[in-house]
Amino acid sequence: MFTYNSRNDMTASTAAFWQIPWLKPLNDVEAWNRVLQLANRTWSLTEVRARVLSVVRECADAVSLHLKPNGRFKGFVPGQYLSLTLPCNGVLKSRSFSLSKAPARDGSLRLTIRIKHDGSVSKAAAELKAGDVVTIGQAMGEFTLPEPERGVLLLSAGSGITPMMAMLQDWAGRGKRPDVVLVHSCRHASDWIFREELQTLVHRWPELRVHSRFSARDGRLHTDDLAALVPDYAERDTLLCGPEGFMADIAGHYRAHGLSARLKQEHFQAFKTEIRPDAPEYRVFGADGQAAFTARNGQNLLEAAERQGLNPAHGCRRGICMTCTCRKLGGTVHNQLTDTLSGDGDEWIQLCVSTPVSDLHLEMTP
Ligand code: FES
Incomplete structure (x- = not known):
């Protein structure tokens, strides 16, 4: 409202008017944001800000933030993620986390976050309280499958379950209920994020097949195990999300068998660079x-x-x-x-x- 662009039709005299020193603050969006936030901390002319409704401990090292964003948030598709910006030791830092709940009528969101021992943003997120206000970004990501055209296989490990949960909830909520198999791996049963929520979902959606694997007891999931658990896996659209090693194994298997076109992946980590000492x-x-x-x-x-x-x-x-x-x-x-x-x-x-x-x-x- 108080910004202008010299390429517009604004006359030089009007532009000069706003350069009068004591009027300059009226043309400062950040100053207006600060004024608005005195009235309501979620109000902003430029940012998506969200109030924390609750913080739920999902397991020893994962929390969910239930958030109510302001009107600048444009919505999301299940499977997407967004950035969360928090002060960490006096410095603002941003990290991306998956939205783990289907879009809700009241506009609330759920972000589920694995707390890493070296993750300053995840640790700060775990200490948030109801009523706090945070800055988030718009939803991003292509890891979505809104209307499955054939059977679906969801392959997740650890916090890789988070985007899958949003998709499952969305399908169930819209009465879609495609032919879905979820194979989820984690270290122990106690590490299984959304275990009870999935059990509740299976009561409402009995055709949903859920297989779990606890690596501390059963070892890591291998592609041979996959063929035993889901014999028709090669026929299914497959969504894969989890730690890089797990994903690399599965993706390598799909590639070796000419199945890459069936596989959609979500990487949680930035690409690590591997530079050979003699790399040109x-x-x-x-x-x-x-x-x-x-x-x-x-x-x-x-x-x-x-x-x-x-x-x-x-x-x-x-x-x-x-x-x-x-x-x-x-x-x-x-x-x-x-x-x-x-x-x-x-x-x-x-x-x-x-x-x-x-x-x-x-x-x-x-
Ligand atoms: S595709 Fe997101 S930064 Fe490159």
Whole structure:
């Protein structure tokens, strides 16, 4: 309301009016946000802010935050996630967490968070209380399957159950009830997030088949076990979410058997870079033809650019949100997410999952 753009029709005299020193605060959105938040801490002209309705301990190292966002929140599709920003030792930090409940009529959300021993945001989240107000982002992510067209297999481990729970609730709530098998692994029965909630769901949806595996007792789930538990798994649309090692095993098996098209994955962690000691270094040129930064093979372009003082637009850092998408004008990259090589010409790439295999020309977002 109080912002203006010099490209608009606003006259120079009006612009000059707002430059009068004592009127400048009226043109300051952040100042207005601070004023609004004196009246109600969830009000903001720019941010999605949410009141904490309750904090529920799901197991020893996981909590759920029940949140009521302000009107700036645009909604979500089950399977998506959003960022949560909290002060950690005086510094604002953001991390992404899955929405673990289907969209609710009252607009409330549930974020379920694994508390990591080295995770400052997850630890701060576990200490929130009802009535606190937090900043969240809009929902992001492509890990969704709104209307299944065939049988579905949900494969989760640990906190990988969280997006699955939102999808199951959503299907059950809409009376869809597709042919679904859930295979969930965790260390012990006591670590099983949403165990009781799933049992309640199975009462309402008896065709839903749930298999559990406790790795401390049964060992890690292997693909041979999968074939025994779900003999028709190759025919099902499969959604996979869990720790990286678990996902790599399953994804490798699907790839080896030509089933990758059936598999959709959600990675919780940013892509880790593995750079061989002898990995070659390549130059990355901007659209102006000037060298902008260098990156070694194995290092993703987002991280390389940041290490050299650039700040490309980004969100999830794991190949999902597409915020880091950038036009490549020339050169070849390896996509670490899909394990594919690009062409050497003009095309769009994602900086956070692309590593160079030649010098590159990019049209970087400033
Ligand atoms: S930062 Fe989200 S896809 Fe790259």
